[in-house]
Amino acid sequence: MPSATELKERIEAALPGADVDVEDLTGGGDHFRAEIVSDRFDGLSRIQQHKLVYDVFGSEVGGPIHALSIKTSTPDGGAP
């Protein structure tokens, strides 16, 4: 069962320099919320930003990770 810490570390590994905060919403290890600030999102649409994060976990999202709620932004502020 994945933990919030594990998800945070995997996102940070995939997006070096990102500021990542992951919360286990239910305590059950399957519903998470992740807030990620990264300059990698610069110039990307919201869809592309969220896909970058989903791609870290591949088919685990929808599997062991039942739900991953994502909020992305760039260090400069605002999503597009």
Added chain:
Amino acid sequence: MTNTEIKDFIANAIEENPVMLFMKGTPHQPACGFSARTSGALNALGVKYAALDILPDPRIREELSGLSGWPTIPQLFVGGELVGGCDIVMEMFESGELAEKLGVEQPDEEDVPPAPEPAQQQQAPIGLENRLN
């Protein structure tokens, strides 16, 4: 129904319906909180949309995610393009971007239902499950 037929059905639904929501359950009886919030936002905007329940057959979700490259449900398509899942739709709803994209007026805050309400304006859900027998 073969996987190819399901895929074609999904592709057609995205193409033919200007606002197409794939969800768990129906707008009247959402089966997941994320789907409930997303259809609730569309209901609050009073926009007509088609909705497809992905639960009757696991292949619907597999084929949909294969087409869209998006792993989770719900998924909202406008004009044939993936807009996003619950997080993006709710962000866009709150900022007024969604109303703009759909060409409708942003409702006053007091008009926005706090919880999903039974939909009144959308078209009947597409009955893919009826074709799976």
